[in-house]
Amino acid sequence: MSNLIASTAPKARQLTPEEIHDIEHEKTHYPYAQAVGLEALKIVQKYQGWVSDESLLAVAQYLELPPDELEGVATFFNMIFRRPVGKNVILLCDSVACWMLGCDGLKDHITKRLGIEYGQTTADNLFTLIPVPCLGDCDKAPVMMIGDNTYRNLTPGKIDQLIDQCKARG
């Protein structure tokens, strides 16, 4: 039995040279490897799109951290994705200023347009929709991010345009 468990349990994958390079750069800023844990997970996520069990184990092994502790950090932070996400992660601000200016309606619009609820990914793997707390752009509400870019003063029409642009890029 123990062999069976061992054979199906996830194993650490090899980190890529790019990932190792970036992690090594972050390590220069801190006296202890543990401090790099979150940054290393973000680096893996930058290259892989999300943090799989195999990636998490690889980071833990590389930094010589207990995997459970690193998992505790990974699941604590909202922006570490422990499940696969689509190519374009839509972070729709649902905090109070955006709420007052109609973010719930925008969410319904996106759901209707893409057929996904919060936390879901489209079948073509192009979009994942996630709510995000106050993006600190309340004077330009409603606001959302797609990937690293922030979009402000949103309307359903503007969102349609952004979705179309993402689709055109494929």
Add this chain to the structure above:
Amino acid sequence: MTPTNKPLTKNIEPGRAPFTFAQYQAAGGYQSVAKALTYKPRDLMKLVQDSGLGGRGGAGFNTGLKWSFIPEPDGGPRYLVVNADEMEPGTFKDRLLMENDPHLLIEGMITASIALQATMAYIFLRGEYKEAEHALQQAIKEAYDAGMLGKNIAGSTMNLDMALHTSAGRYICGEETALINALEGKRANPRFKPPFPQVSGLWGRPTLVNNVETICNIPGIVNNGADWYKGLGFNGQSGTRLSGVSGRVKRPGCWEVPVGITFRTLLEDYAGGMQDGYQLKAFLPGGGSTDFMLPEHLDLPMLAGDVQKAGSRLGTSLIMVLDDKTCPIGCIHNLIKFFAHESCGWCTPCRDGLPWVEHMLLKMEQGKGELKDIDIMKEACGYMGPGNTFCALAPGAAEPLQSGLKYFHDEFIEHVNHGCKYHNH
């Protein structure tokens, strides 16, 4: 050069790229570093204390006094950490400073590090602030290249390194001891105080955690003196601060204003008043974790003491208006939902109390509320109040709820009897 009366935003012009190191220096930047190096560290702390600068993260504690609690150097590492994890609902000021004038923050950090005799300075930046991340990375690199960071900064005997840490989204990281845990690579649960971070912070070493805007005030104070800073405020108050308005006003925005102007001045003169067809019902004076205030409070100066007398907190001083066509209970529900989600789960009143009241507020919105829920929520606010929790998250979260229950009592009853009559959400 005549000292500016807008030390925080003097280099900021909408639509223009932030100053490079050379442009920033040509505009008078980095002078405070050389000047600070001529001071004894304790004198520099005293100068900042005398200026009356208060922390701009929301608590408002005298910055120089906070600094003065750091012990004398023992030869080991000492840390300055800038809290750039801006995530308070309705707060959008640090983003403005970091995206548009990153060198001001870096100069302030170097000058503060001279006072604190810090050996390493970290910026703890909100992960979603990508524009700020790029601006700060570039500015730090330029400062290293110019010899302002690294070994023998600005030709002195002092060494100082600086690094940018980008977080991954948790409101609790704004609490300074939780932030320290996060920076150490742990879950961001708050730590017990005392010991305070000044004595035992990052990796058990002396550590000062200050907000972005607080640190951006330091160059001006060191360059121009405490008296100059004290002269910047309104009606004898000290300094300027970033204040703003969001919600249904004509010109939402964030501006550098003299400390001590009234809420009415900010709302009407800066933000242009309410949008046509909307009346002011109430406002949150400084972020989601402050008590509601009413139109009758508009003529109060935006000062901690005056706001406290009106039953609230000045907080971040970015006000959010609640108009007459938006459901106040829906608004409170939105705030509590945020706080319930962002609770780190470390202590019971917060972890269990917030989802509980969130559920009751949702029931109210769905027309399933009961009269007894109102009393239960009042009681829960007490359980989540100051003294019952490890940090200020739950007490802050309770503020809009407890004041809402007081000011919008009739609306709560109305919700119980007839459900929500608002249709804009």
